[in-house]
Amino acid sequence: MMKLYYAKGTCALASHIALEEAGAEYSTVRVNFAVSEQRSPEYLAINPKGRVPTLLTDRGILTETPAMLAFIAQSFPKARLAPLDDPFSFAEVQAFNSYLCSTVHVAHAHRMRGTRWADDQGAIEAMKRKVPETMAACFDMIESKMFRGPWVTGESYTICDPYLFTIGQWLEGDGVDPARFPKVNAHRERMSERAAVRKVLAEEQG
């Protein structure tokens, strides 16, 4: 049985929802960021990057949300969480998730994790100030150029959907009004109604 290490309010939510949608048998372990549990020797022995999510499988650990999401889709093909038989469509799914990971999540991280990229307190504050602008620019791109509807890639629900939902949860905290992005905002509502999403949110927020 797989085991997902997650922390509240993090991108691990995407993999958590995907596992639930896939009908996977899995258990979860909550990592407590409030006491920096992700930097504890015990956790670093599991994932030396000191981040979440980590997925413990019978073959070893997996990290990095886009890779974990594709793994879940490929491991549970009956759940049809990605167009597995079409390399081009699969690549479109992966490109969307890669953008979320390497551009949107990174933009967001400059609000709370500025110490990753500068030591100077003034610089950290300057990064924080720009987050509403960079996050809004990312969601403008998603809304106007990338999102197809009703799901991210069109008619089929895929591993892009829980990931967009997850990162979209951060908009208010980043000082961006989600109502500026009507299609993405309606997607958030649509996601919130899914049984898998309700179940996972109830667990993570409990």
Added chain:
Amino acid sequence: MMKLYYAKGTCALASHIALEEAGAEYSTVRVNFAVSEQRSPEYLAINPKGRVPTLLTDRGILTETPAMLAFIAQSFPKARLAPLDDPFSFAEVQAFNSYLCSTVHVAHAHRMRGTRWADDQGAIEAMKRKVPETMAACFDMIESKMFRGPWVTGESYTICDPYLFTIGQWLEGDGVDPARFPKVNAHRERMSERAAVRKVLAEEQG
């Protein structure tokens, strides 16, 4: 026939090498960053993100290096550029590439692209100063925890190899001595000897 849009010295090199290793029929278009061609209306009509690489296929465009690399591996299975029949091993390949994209490339980008994340000139200088430290930390992680050898994931050459090679090319410019990472450094030598790598470098540097 596919067409790869690339710019010199960028992460597009990874996809360029992968196309060559795959034996793909493709042509290339060089985008001139020195005159901000990536922000021209003509280029933005192809890739609204204004970045490279872009891969133009007969089905449309693809972007984002990890997605493109997986697409190339899946489209040319005979080249065996990824463990396509094993979701766990494929996920390990993808996790490595996702780390390069969302952590290592991002660390590097704070040297030249600080304006993405702050407006203040002092903050941009502060980001620049930290790049040698963050890039060294990333390559320490790769050297000590991730790289298996002789190729990234072990005995088989995969789409991880041209991507690691590509980002490793930036170390000197980022103020990090590659000799600090003996396994990665030997990998760079090994890569440099491959016919596909020589051919692609000759074109990009020509």
